[in-house]
Amino acid sequence: MNRQWVMAARPQGAVRESDFRMVESPVPELVEDGQYLVRTMYLSLAPVMRMYMLDGAGIEKPMEIGEVMRGRGVGRVVASRNPAFAVGDVVQAKLGWQDYARLDASPYWMAYRVAQRLVPFSTALGVLGVTGFTAYLGLTEIGRVQAGDTVLVSGAAGGVGSNCGFVARNLGARVVGIAGTDEKCALLASKLGYDAAINYRTDDVPAKLAEHCPQGVDVFFDNVGGAILDHALARINRYARVVICGRISEYLKSPDDAYRMRNWDMIGKRRARMEGFFIYDLEAHFARAEAQMAEWIAAGRMTYQEDVLEGLEQMPRALIRLYEGLNVGKQVVRVERGAR
Numbered sequence: 001m002n003r004q005w006v007m008a009a010r011p012q013g014a015v016r017e018s019d020f021r022m023v024e025s026p027v028p029e030l031v032e033d034g035q036y037l038v039r040t041m042y043l044s045l046a047p048v049m050r051m052y053m054l055d056g057a058g059i060e061k062p063m064e065i066g067e068v069m070r071g072r073g074v075g076r077v078v079a080s081r082n083p084a085f086a087v088g089d090v091v092q093a094k095l096g097w098q099d100y101a102r103l104d105a106s107p108y109w110m111a112y113r114v115a116q117r118l119v120p121f122s123t124a125l126g127v128l129g130v131t132g133f134t135a136y137l138g139l140t141e142i143g144r145v146q147a148g149d150t151v152l153v154s155g156a157a158g159g160v161g162s163n164c165g166f167v168a169r170n171l172g173a174r175v176v177g178i179a180g181t182d183e184k185c186a187l188l189a190s191k192l193g194y195d196a197a198i199n200y201r202t203d204d205v206p207a208k209l210a211e212h213c214p215q216g217v218d219v220f221f222d223n224v225g226g227a228i229l230d231h232a233l234a235r236i237n238r239y240a241r242v243v244i245c246g247r248i249s250e251y252l253k254s255p256d257d258a259y260r261m262r263n264w265d266m267i268g269k270r271r272a273r274m275e276g277f278f279i280y281d282l283e284a285h286f287a288r289a290e291a292q293m294a295e296w297i298a299a300g301r302m303t304y305q306e307d308v309l310e311g312l313e314q315m316p317r318a319l320i321r322l323y324e325g326l327n328v329g330k331q332v333v334r335v336e337r338g339a340r
């Protein structure tokens with residue numbers, strides 16, 4: 001049987017387990033040429049999935065009640081009527097929250113074969129997938145990090161942020177991370193390439209920014225928005241680049257409750273540039289990002305952090321964890337027991 005998580009209700013505020021329902025149906029058969037069947041090994045979690053449930057996040061059409069939850073995964077081809085995908089191939093695609101996905105030649109699935117240069121295959125969803133590309137390309141293409149820069153990263157122990165430390169360090173920058181627990185801060189400095197870390201829940205953030213960024217901030221890579229963005233703007237240097245990757249601290253707020261920024265004027269005063277980006281607009285650079293980070297990992301110049309939950313049944317909980325700050329590194333779920 002094929003277990004599937006479907007959307008049972010649109011989230012009202014925070015995502016809850018009751019917004020999802022598990023259903024079972026027979027494993028799909030291949031009925032047309034071009035189709036192939038993928039057994040899910042790992043599924044990826046990202047904050048944007050809550051927006052898929054609400055309004056499509058401006059990227060896709062909004063999900064329907066009863067629709068299989070959307071999301072990327074990595075899996076193995078177990079049957080194929082598509083010459084581009086042979087049985088045994090490992091693919092990364094929009095598999096959805098289910099044990100088996102029947103795909104076809106449509107570009108909608110964004111399917112590609114995963115090279116076996118690094119195990120586990122979950123890395124195709126993390127450091128060597130779109131999450132890692134967001135860190136690398138956000139810092140290089142949008143942030144234009146240069147050797148000698150001071151780089152500040154919020155959400156530093158999350159999926160994207162946990163890859164930013166080594167990317168910035170390997171580009172010759174000094175890099176400071178902001179995260180929500182002392183354990184995460186210790187990990188940033190000991191394992192994830194950061195020079196220093198700030199706990200935004202317990203530290204005096206402006207004082208710590210002054211201490212750890214004494215020369216000011218040249219690049220701010222922001223995953224969080226709100227008050228943290230405001231504090232960072234207060235310390236930017238002339239010609240700084242402020243990279244707007246995400247703003248998870250604001251996702252659950254109504255427009256009336258949105259944080260009111262006080263330091264916008266710093267953009268003008270410092271002749272700085274603030275730029276948002278959408279990672280799929282940078283698809284032409286994915287292969288370069290993947291090759292560079294794979295090389296760094298092989299050379300011992302980069303490590304990565306994954307937070308792996310076991311079993312498809314964990315998917316709703318895994319998504320909720322992102323909003324509760326419980327994940328450390330890239331949140332994935334191992335769906336196939338024993339998958340590498």
Ligand SMILES: NC(=O)c1ccc[n+]([C@@H]2O[C@H](COP(=O)([O-])OP(=O)(O)OC[C@H]3O[C@@H](n4cnc5c(N)ncnc54)[C@H](OP(=O)(O)O)[C@@H]3O)[C@@H](O)[C@H]2O)c1
Pocket residue numbers: 045046047048131134155156157158159160161178179180181184223224244245246247248249250277278279280321322323324325326327328329330331
């Ligand atoms: N622009 C793009 O194309 C693109 C692509 C991918 C992701 N994104 C965005 O990038 C950000 C990071 O994505 P991700 O997949 O790596 O997720 P993630 O960082 O793993 O998200 C979860 C983390 O966010 C932090 N967080 C949660 N609520 C918070 C709050 N109210 N204030 C401050 N921090 C909070 C928590 O860490 P703490 O313990 O530190 O609070 C939590 O562990 C998200 O905003 C996402 O939407 C953008």
